[in-house]
Amino acid sequence: MISNDFITAKENGARQTLNLRRALLGEQFMIYYQPVVDAKTYKVVSAEALIRWDHPELGIVTPSHFIKLAEETGLIIPIGKWVIRQICGQFVLWREKGIPLIPISINIGAQQLSQQDFTHEVRELLDYYQLDGSLLAFEISETSLMKNEHFIIESLEELKELGIKVYIDHFGNGHSSLSYLNSFRLDGIKIDRSFIHDISWKPENAVITSALIEIGHNLHINVIAEGIETVEELQYLQELNCNQLQGYLFGRPCSVQDFELVLKKGQISPIQKEMINDEKN
Numbered sequence: 327m328i329s330n331d332f333i334t335a336k337e338n339g340a341r342q343t344l345n346l347r348r349a350l351l352g353e354q355f356m357i358y359y360q361p362v363v364d365a366k367t368y369k370v371v372s373a374e375a376l377i378r379w380d381h382p383e384l385g386i387v388t389p390s391h392f393i394k395l396a397e398e399t400g401l402i403i404p405i406g407k408w409v410i411r412q413i414c415g416q417f418v419l420w421r422e423k424g425i426p427l428i429p430i431s432i433n434i435g436a437q438q439l440s441q442q443d444f445t446h447e448v449r450e451l452l453d454y455y456q457l458d459g460s461l462l463a464f465e466i467s468e469t470s471l472m473k474n475e476h477f478i479i480e481s482l483e484e485l486k487e488l489g490i491k492v493y494i495d496h497f498g499n500g501h502s503s504l505s506y507l508n509s510f511r512l513d514g515i516k517i518d519r520s521f522i523h524d525i526s527w528k529p530e531n532a533v534i535t536s537a538l539i540e541i542g543h544n545l546h547i548n549v550i551a552e553g554i555e556t557v558e559e560l561q562y563l564q565e566l567n568c569n570q571l572q573g574y575l576f577g578r579p580c581s582v583q584d585f586e587l588v589l590k591k592g593q594i595s596p597i598q599k600e601m602i603n604d605e606k607n
């Protein structure tokens with residue numbers, strides 16, 4: 327006999343799936359942008375696009391609450407397409423406004439990358455919006471690389487031909503990371519936030535981060551550290567010669583309007599920012 331709890335969970339699941347589908351049709355998703363800066367100059371070199379659900383009752387909902395369901399239901403495919411189209415359209419708007427364009431990284435789920443027509447659709451979008459591929463970077467997880475290796479290698483080569491950069495996200499947090507660096511021609515790694523956190527006083531985190539940065543440098547690929555929250559973490563990463571930095575210290579993910587101010591400024595001083603935050607507190 328099926329318990330009431332199970333039925334409720336099933337009903338909830340069905341309702342949530344319906345809500346997610348409605349969100350897509352009703353254009354309730356939006357993109358937040360988080361800057362990535364050069365570790366030496368603090369120049370804003372790119373930004374990561376992070377999806378948000380502007381829920382009619384709950385307000386702004388972060389992806390940890392819906393990406394898993396989107397993956398389980400396959401809705402991640404149309405949602406993922408929406409994100410890429412949205413970014414391309416945004417580039418056109420910025421171009422029209424005369425705002426200087428910088429590359430935007432987009433998170434690409436494993437299912438999306440495994441789609442036969444994925445690279446073809448990206449090529450079509452770039453053509454349609456008359457955009458250079460170098461304006462896009464894709465962040466993929468190690469799990470994406472584990473499936474159908476031959477097909478993924480081909481897809482990544484096609485993306486490279488378009489000028490799109492490919493980074494491994496959450497690097498160090500998945501499986502057999504190192505072998506992937508050999509098999510796939512990647513442009514960079516994003517070191518997972520869990521290693522950066524407390525780096526200045528937690529020896530385990532410091533050792534791992536330092537090793538990951540060295541691997542990246544020896545392979546001549548870009549190394550981006552994520553989740554920098556304190557000046558101590560920043561200074562430590564600078565000593566290790568990490569190339570690029572992303573984290574609350576430089577700015578939280580923000581709306582397109584706020585991000586345009588960042589783009590116009592072009593540089594973020596973390597020290598000044600800390601002082602501004604202090605004043606608010």
Ligand code: C2E
Pocket residue numbers: 360375376377388389390393402406409433434435465495496519552553554555572573574575579
């Ligand atoms: P991610 O790609 O590793 O993105 C970085 C996450 O770390 C973001 O969480 C960001 O808000 C958060 N973060 C950045 N700096 C800091 C910091 O200094 N401290 C702390 N505590 N957190 C920081 P968010 O936006 O909630 O996204 C979570 C994950 O959801 C992303 O991790 C990514 O895997 C996934 N995701 C986001 N947008 C998309 C999307 O459009 N498509 C897909 N498939 N996945 C997405």
Ligand code: MG
Pocket residue numbers: 374433465495
């Ligand atoms: Mg990412």
Ligand code: MG
Pocket residue numbers: 495496516552
């Ligand atoms: Mg990441």
